[in-house]
Amino acid sequence: xxxxxDPALRSWVTSANVPNADFPIQNLPFAVLRRAGxxxxxxxxxxxxxxxxxxxxxxxxxIAPSEGLEACLDDTLNRLMGEGARVWSALRAxxxxxxxxxxxxxxxxxxxxxxxGDVEYRVPAHIGDYTDFYTSIHHATNIGRLFxxxxxLLPNYRWVPIGYHxxxxxxxxxxxxxxxxxxxxxxxxxxxxxxxxxRRLDYELEIGIxxxxxxxxGDPVDIDDAESHVFGLCLLNDWSARDIQxxxxxxxxxxLSKSFATTISPWIVTMExxxxxxxxxxxxxxxxxxxxxxxxxxxxxxxxxxxxxEVLLQxxxxxxxxxxxxxxxxxxxxxxxxxxxxxxxxxxxxxxxxRPGDLFGSGTMSxxxxxxxxxxxxxxxxxxxxxxLGNGEERTxxxxxxxxxxxxxxxxxxxxxxxxxEAGGTVLPASSA
Amino acid sequence: xxxxxDPALRSWVTSANVPNADFPIQNLPFAVLRRAGxxxxxxxxxxxxxxxxxxxxxxxxxIAPSEGLEACLDDTLNRLMGEGARVWSALRAxxxxxxxxxxxxxxxxxxxxxxxGDVEYRVPAHIGDYTDFYTSIHHATNIGRLFxxxxxLLPNYRWVPIGYHxxxxxxxxxxxxxxxxxxxxxxxxxxxxxxxxxRRLDYELEIGIxxxxxxxxGDPVDIDDAESHVFGLCLLNDWSARDIQxxxxxxxxxxLSKSFATTISPWIVTMExxxxxxxxxxxxxxxxxxxxxxxxxxxxxxxxxxxxxEVLLQxxxxxxxxxxxxxxxxxxxxxxxxxxxxxxxxxxxxxxxxRPGDLFGSGTMSxxxxxxxxxxxxxxxxxxxxxxLGNGEERTxxxxxxxxxxxxxxxxxxxxxxxxxEAGGTVLPASSA
Numbered sequence: 001x002x003x004x005x006d007p008a009l010r011s012w013v014t015s016a017n018v019p020n021a022d023f024p025i026q027n028l029p030f031a032v033l034r035r036a037g038x039x040x041x042x043x044x045x046x047x048x049x050x051x052x053x054x055x056x057x058x059x060x061x062x063i064a065p066s067e068g069l070e071a072c073l074d075d076t077l078n079r080l081m082g083e084g085a086r087v088w089s090a091l092r093a094x095x096x097x098x099x100x101x102x103x104x105x106x107x108x109x110x111x112x113x114x115x116x117g118d119v120e121y122r123v124p125a126h127i128g129d130y131t132d133f134y135t136s137i138h139h140a141t142n143i144g145r146l147f148x149x150x151x152x153l154l155p156n157y158r159w160v161p162i163g164y165h166x167x168x169x170x171x172x173x174x175x176x177x178x179x180x181x182x183x184x185x186x187x188x189x190x191x192x193x194x195x196x197x198x199r200r201l202d203y204e205l206e207i208g209i210x211x212x213x214x215x216x217x218g219d220p221v222d223i224d225d226a227e228s229h230v231f232g233l234c235l236l237n238d239w240s241a242r243d244i245q246x247x248x249x250x251x252x253x254x255x256l257s258k259s260f261a262t263t264i265s266p267w268i269v270t271m272e273x274x275x276x277x278x279x280x281x282x283x284x285x286x287x288x289x290x291x292x293x294x295x296x297x298x299x300x301x302x303x304x305x306x307x308x309x310e311v312l313l314q315x316x317x318x319x320x321x322x323x324x325x326x327x328x329x330x331x332x333x334x335x336x337x338x339x340x341x342x343x344x345x346x347x348x349x350x351x352x353x354x355r356p357g358d359l360f361g362s363g364t365m366s367x368x369x370x371x372x373x374x375x376x377x378x379x380x381x382x383x384x385x386x387x388x389l390g391n392g393e394e395r396t397x398x399x400x401x402x403x404x405x406x407x408x409x410x411x412x413x414x415x416x417x418x419x420x421x422e423a424g425g426t427v428l429p430a431s432s433a
Numbered sequence: 434x435x436x437x438x439d440p441a442l443r444s445w446v447t448s449a450n451v452p453n454a455d456f457p458i459q460n461l462p463f464a465v466l467r468r469a470g471x472x473x474x475x476x477x478x479x480x481x482x483x484x485x486x487x488x489x490x491x492x493x494x495x496i497a498p499s500e501g502l503e504a505c506l507d508d509t510l511n512r513l514m515g516e517g518a519r520v521w522s523a524l525r526a527x528x529x530x531x532x533x534x535x536x537x538x539x540x541x542x543x544x545x546x547x548x549x550g551d552v553e554y555r556v557p558a559h560i561g562d563y564t565d566f567y568t569s570i571h572h573a574t575n576i577g578r579l580f581x582x583x584x585x586l587l588p589n590y591r592w593v594p595i596g597y598h599x600x601x602x603x604x605x606x607x608x609x610x611x612x613x614x615x616x617x618x619x620x621x622x623x624x625x626x627x628x629x630x631x632r633r634l635d636y637e638l639e640i641g642i643x644x645x646x647x648x649x650x651g652d653p654v655d656i657d658d659a660e661s662h663v664f665g666l667c668l669l670n671d672w673s674a675r676d677i678q679x680x681x682x683x684x685x686x687x688x689l690s691k692s693f694a695t696t697i698s699p700w701i702v703t704m705e706x707x708x709x710x711x712x713x714x715x716x717x718x719x720x721x722x723x724x725x726x727x728x729x730x731x732x733x734x735x736x737x738x739x740x741x742x743e744v745l746l747q748x749x750x751x752x753x754x755x756x757x758x759x760x761x762x763x764x765x766x767x768x769x770x771x772x773x774x775x776x777x778x779x780x781x782x783x784x785x786x787x788r789p790g791d792l793f794g795s796g797t798m799s800x801x802x803x804x805x806x807x808x809x810x811x812x813x814x815x816x817x818x819x820x821x822l823g824n825g826e827e828r829t830x831x832x833x834x835x836x837x838x839x840x841x842x843x844x845x846x847x848x849x850x851x852x853x854x855e856a857g858g859t860v861l862p863a864s865s866a
Contacts, residue, residue: 129601134685147684154683159626160617164685165598165692168562169786170650179651181783184593184724193592195724195782217603217694218612218864244783250587251580252567252597253686256783259598261650291617291628349628350614350677351864352692353602431651431784 001275002089004028004096007416011099012106013113015049022409022419023047025099026276028092029232029267029420030077036120044072044080044124047267047421048099050116057112063105064094077125077210077268081231082356084213085272088231092272121173121266125210125357130171130262132206132238132361133163133343135336139366142378147246158288161338161346166238166361167259174423178261180400180430183244193247197430200242200383201398204364205311205374205406207333208236208264209340211358218351223296226344227271229354233307233340235265235406235423236361242377242397263425264359265406269418276415278302281339293349294342303339307420308332309365309408311374315393316401325405326390329379331365331372400429434708435522437461437529440849444532445539446546448482455842455852456480458532459709461525462665462700462853463510469553477505477513477557480700480854481532483549490545496538497527510558510643510701514664515789517646518705521664525705554606554699558643558790563604563695565639565671565794566596566776568769572799575811580679591721594771594779599671599794600692606699607856613833613863614693616677626680630863633675633816634831637797638744638807638839640766641669641697642773644791651784656729659777660704662787666740666773668698668839668856669794675810675830696858697792698839702851709848711735714772726782727775736772740853741765742798742841744807748826749834758838759823762812764798764805833862 003009004026010017011025023029029047034040043056055072058064068091071080080088098105134140137157144152156162172178180201186193212231215221221229238258245257281303289295309332312325338346343360364374373379376397380386383396398404408420436442437459443450444458456462462480467473476489488505491497501524504513513521531538567573570590577585589595605611613634619626645664648654654662671691678690714736722728742765745758771779776793797807806812809830813819816829831837841853 131688132685144684156617156619156626156680156683159619160681162681162685163688165600165688167598167785168601169647169788169791170784172650179784182653183783184589186589186592192721193589193724195726214602217605218861220615220864241783247589248593248595249684249686250589251577251682251686252565252595253682253684255564255596255598256780256785259785260783288625291626293628347689350616350674350689350693351603351612352600352689355602358602428651431653 004092005276007414010101011048012101012103013049013051013099015051020417021049022421023049024416024418025096026416027269027273027418028095029269029273030124031121031266031268032076032124033119033121033266035114035118042075042122044077046095051113052116052119053099053109054112054114061108061112063108064098066091066094076357078357081125081210081212085228088270089272092270123171123173123264124266124268127168127171127357127359128355130166130168130359131163131347132166132363133161134363135161135338136363136366137337138335138368139364139374139378142366142373146377146382159291161343164253166262170259171262171264173264173266176261176263176425177428179428181241181244181260182430183241183256184247185243186247198241198244201427202240202242202376203311203398203404204238204240205309205331206236206238206364207307207362208234209343209360209362210234210268211354212356214355215348215353217353220351221344221348223294223341223345224298226341229344230271230340232268232270233274234268235408235420237263237404237406237423237425238361239263261425263423265421265423267421269420273418274305274410277306277410277412279304279306279334290342293345299339299341303341304334306332306334306412307408307410312405312407314403314405315389315399317393318391319403323391329371329373331367331374333362333365335365335367336362398427400427402427437525438709440847443534444481445534445536446482446484446532448484453850454482455854456482457849457851458529459849460702460706460851461528462702462706463557464554464699464701465509465557466552466554466699468547468551475508475555477510479528480549484546485549485552486532487545487547494541494545496541497531499524499527509790511790514558514643514645518661521703522705525703556604556606556697557699557701560601560604560790560792561788563599563601563792564596564780565599565796566594567796568594568771569796569799570770571768571801572797572807572811575799575806579810579815592724594776597686599695603692604695604697606697609694609696609858610861611694612861614674614677615863616674616689617680618676619680631674631677632830634860635673635675635809636744636831636837637671637673638742638764639669639671639797640740640795641667642776642793642795643667643701644787645789647788648781648786650786653784654777654781656727656774656778657731659774662777663704663773665701665703666707667701668841668853670696670837670839670856670858671794672696694858696856698854698856700854702853706851707738707843710739710843710845712737712739712767723775726778732772732774736774737767739765739767739845740841740843745838745840747836747838748822748832750826751824752836756824762804762806764800764807766795766798768798768800769795831860833860835860
């Protein structure tokens with residue numbers, strides 16, 4: 001922790017000082033954006049209160065030149081991500097000083113600010129590879145019970161940080177819309193599959209993990225070095241077509257049931273900003289320890305992150321009558337069975353190379369309590385126990401027009417609360433319908 | 434078919450006219466290369482006999498300017514891939530005329546030729562996403578029998594072109610070397626997994642399929658339009674760690690057992706060059722037909738490609754005593770249960786977007802005959818029936834120092850044989866060993 005985490009720090013961008021703001025000066029997350037509706041080039045920015053500080057514009061002022069700022073001149077964050085913690089930390093310190101109350105540069109920086117209400121975002125990095133993990137044992141058990149009633153949690157789960165390769169091309173940023181996917185569906189009692197729009201469309205509440213500096217092919221990352229390869233976290237909705245998934249997923253895993261869309265939040269909260277919210281990595285009594293390549297004193301002491309997560313739903317009818325999105329569940333990243341460092345160490349133990357801008361999904365974050373399940377298939381027990389929304393609508397799975405919104409924040413005594421903004425996406429009717 | 438396929442056509446690059454040359458003038462495959470051992474920029478080239486025609490150098494001569502040649506100035510083929518069949522075909526016609534016997538430009542083009550013995554290659558495209566299919570029913574049955582003796586071929590196999598997302602970052606070009614991967618291994622009778630070098634390292638003989646123009650998210654590709662989205666084919670070795678795979682693959686599919694390396698051949702043979710070798714897509718009696726989105730008259734008439742495949746092995750001892758690589762198996766792309774067009778149509782039926790340079794693997798091409806199994810795990814029946822090499826060495830799985838070479842060619846009466854060159858890769862000792 002350093003002076004950028006000081007809870008007493010306030011910004012001359014006064015909206016950053018409002019209690020419970022997502023983007024106080026202690027946060028300073030990164031996105032790539034431009035003024036909405038223009039054909040300006042996209043560029044990196046940090047959020048401060050209800051504004052974005054345009055880093056390309058900052059660079060042009062000549063104030064506070066740095067290696068980090070030089071790495072922010074592209075239309076993605078990949079270069080900055082590749083720089084590593086020394087450069088990130090120096091840039092954060094500069095930005096914190098520039099945006100702090102009393103900064104002599106405040107007048108000159110006014111022209112680098114854009115109101116968040118006026119921007120449009122893009123996926124903030126070129127994502128070379130996207131890997132989706134499965135780190136909530138509660139989710140794995142809930143889902144496993146539905147797909148394999150006799151065998152809900154497979155024997156490898158407690159040893160292997162299970163993951164699979166996901167599709168990069170269909171990752172979009174908050175505001176993404178997509179048609180309900182079509183595909184092969186086979187009800188259990190049908191003789192042969194049919195083709196049509198998915199009937200069991202779901203969301204998954206996940207954390208996205210952006211990789212910083214990569215590793216060379218054949219060169220595993222040690223768990224104690226793992227977090228130096230991580231740039232920061234965002235929110236990630238791994239939209240899932242459960243009926244397509246049930247029919248296609250054996251033996252090679254989910255494919256078209258996931259590849260039609262994945263929605264992430266635009267703002268990436270850096271690992272440094274998350275420092276005040278680190279927690280021990282603990283397992284319940286009776287759970288095995290981790291194998292040596294997934295174990296370290298540092299990981300045990302502070303490998304987890306206390307990050308509160310929420311899913312909200314707003315149907316088309318709710319939107320039409322100005323009813324606010326309704327909360328469906330809340331969970332916490334500490335519900336994960338494996339930490340970020342363990343995911344990195346596992347991913348590379350075979351020599352697989354990571355590259356700056358690669359994205360991991362945490363897997364659906366479900367807790368073990370009622371109200372903490374991160375997907376509809378869990379909440380509605382496979383679609384047999386519908387939920388009733390505030391306006392009387394029922395849901396087992398998503399309907400056309402539904403908007404799903406993920407939110408998250410970190411909050412702890414002695415630290416200033418920081419937020420992640422949101423990842424929202426909307427289901428359109430199937431193209432062929 | 435057009436004048437570029439004319440069997441009577443010969444080149445002034447006389448090595449292209451040698452019977453059974455891989456790269457006669459009827460082939461004209463694309464790669465990205467530079468002079469070996471230099472720091473020249475990589476650039477696109479076509480193969481002709483034992484030479485490569487440097488397309489950036491050709492562009493600089495000003496001879497035969499075209500849209501296609503303009504798209505060959507980067508250090509990848511992505512731009513050319515995105516152009517589509519009209520541009521590809523015009524470029525092929527130009528190159529065929531320039532390289533044909535009697536071309537007035539022969540003297541001027543001499544300076545654009547580089548001997549293949551003097552070049553080094555790179556992966557010819559930026560591969561945004563890599564998808565590996567599983568289209569040989571013989572392989573699926575052979576493998577299924579080993580992983581699930583009671584249930585070798587799953588009920589979805591005959592309906593769904595099964596595939597999964599693969600890892601892009603670790604794809605390398607022929608000549609790739611990689612350390613034997615480490616990972617979690619759990620012998621069936623062990624109480625808990627251990628971590629160590631893979632003991633059941635295998636290859637998989639596959640065809641690589643490079644995507645040309647993409648499709649928009651939410652916009653499925655019709656099967657009759659599918660091949661207009663395909664640039665060409667290469668060879669692909671999907672190296673596989675069978676012991677890591679057996680322990681990790683449920684429920685989300687292969688992950689670290691595949692992501693440590695994938696080796697492709699440098700030369701991409703275009704779909705137009707393959708025209709003379711198209712075959713009907715036929716299924717054995719008793720097999721079901723395909724669902725409507727995977728069916729078309731055109732696909733049935735000529736959806737398959739008659740492409741002969743071979744795997745060879747050269748051990749370190751063989752290399753040291755100059756013993757040539759030994760053939761392990763031969764199969765044919767017509768052993769595939771699904772065609773290239775069906776893979777494209779299936780991949781996009783859910784709205785998933787493809788991008789120029791995306792790569793598909795066909796899945797291991799095994800036939801139903803002895804000697805046609807495209808992986809050691811099949812040949813040695815899961816490692817219980819070792820093979821003996823010509824020099825007396827035994828193999829169940831790959832040893833350190835083994836080089837695996839994939840080769841392919843198309844040959845048919847009335848057409849000139851065309852070859853794919855080769856995809857070779859070598860196993861190094863485990864890093865931790």
